Amino acid sequence: MDDTCFTLHQWNMAVELSRQIQVPEIASRLVSHADRLLEHGKISDAVELFRKANCHKEASNLLFQVGEQAIKKWNDPLKIKKLFVLAALLTEEAKNVTTQNSLTMERVSKFLDAPWRPAEAWHYFILAQQQFQQGKLVAVMATSVKLQDYTDILDEETVFSMLALASALNKCFNVCSKAFTCLESIPSVGPADRESYSLLALDIFTKYPPKDGRSSQIECPHCATDIQDWSNNCPECNNRFSSCVATGRPLMDTSLIWTCRVCKHSAAEHDVLTRNSCPLCHSPI
Ligand SMILES: [Zn+2]
Ligand SMILES: [Zn+2]
Structure with a gap:
């Protein structure tokens, strides 16, 4: 019966049967089949496999993990963002599926609980890059400030370099000096780069005191400050x-x-x- 289900690719039925009659090897066969697909780079086939088996949470978990690997390997922010958007959409889809099969997941992605965060991180990263390129200096200030929310996902040195640049261009030298302090304290920054940041900071802040100027003020809607x-x-x-x-x-x-x-x-x-x-x-x- 189980083999018939496998042959016919009725993963949904196979996993449901395994749950009812408690045959754990069906779940492991599903996972190893998915692993084989992943080894051959067939990410979408593996995701579709879990969806067909009605294991929606596993499908999004898989995509989040592929995304985590992609951050290390790919040099294409838009492609990474699209992958995370898809993972978040799958998580939303899973919320609407009432009868889901569930497997024991070997590793649970940290993003399953906050599915939109990685997509947001790469979205604002791309937006800030575009604003820099288009010379939208006022706009890039807000986006670079926003990027600080995602230093657990994006490269910290890149985030604070962008913030240092955006704030210097906007004459917000208080924010700029804090960005340099962060750059100099990132553990992965080597001594030579740390020294360069320190010299550059010295150069900037002997000319400009670390105060924020130029940008316009707005009233806080809650306390009118x-x-x-x-x-x-x-x-x-x-x-x-x-x-x-x-x-x-x-x-x-x-x-x-x-x-x-x-x-x-x-x-x-x-x-x-x-x-x-x-x-x-x-x-x-
Ligand atoms: Zn939307
Ligand atoms: Zn306020």
Whole structure:
């Protein structure tokens, strides 16, 4: 019976039967079949295999793990972001499936509990790069500040280098000096690079005192304190603001907000007017 299920690729039935009659080897055969597909680079076939077996959580877990490996191997941020968007969408799909089979997972990805975080990290990373390239200096400040939320996913040295550059260009030398302090304290930064950062910081801060200037102020909607318009939290009331997925800016005015029906992320309404799809998950608007 079990072999018939395997031959016919009825993984759903096979796993369900194994659960009912408690034959654990069926689950291990499913996992080893998935491993074989992965060895041959057939990621989508392996994911589809778990979905057919009604093991949706395992399918997203697998994709998150592939994503974690991809961060180390691939040099294509857009491809990595798409992989994580797919993993997050699979996790959302799993929530709507009432009768799921479950397998014992050898390794559980840290992203299963916060499925959109890696997609957000790579999304804002790509957005900041585009803003740098397009010379959108004011916009890149908010996005670079936002990137600090993802130093557990993105390369820390890259994040703080981008923040140091964005804040220097915006004459926000207080943020800039903090970014240099972080750069100099990253354990993986070698002594030569640490020395270069230290010399560059000395060069900058003997000319410019570490104070934030230039950028415009905005009133905190909760306590009316004036705060920098790129700040994603209020230092007075500690309120945190979510970020616009279209621009990276903090969403302080919550009256004119658009929210994606699929990923539930928001953007300022006027920033998505001309768009056909969600900037983060690319679902049609
Ligand atoms: Zn406040
Ligand atoms: Zn979306």
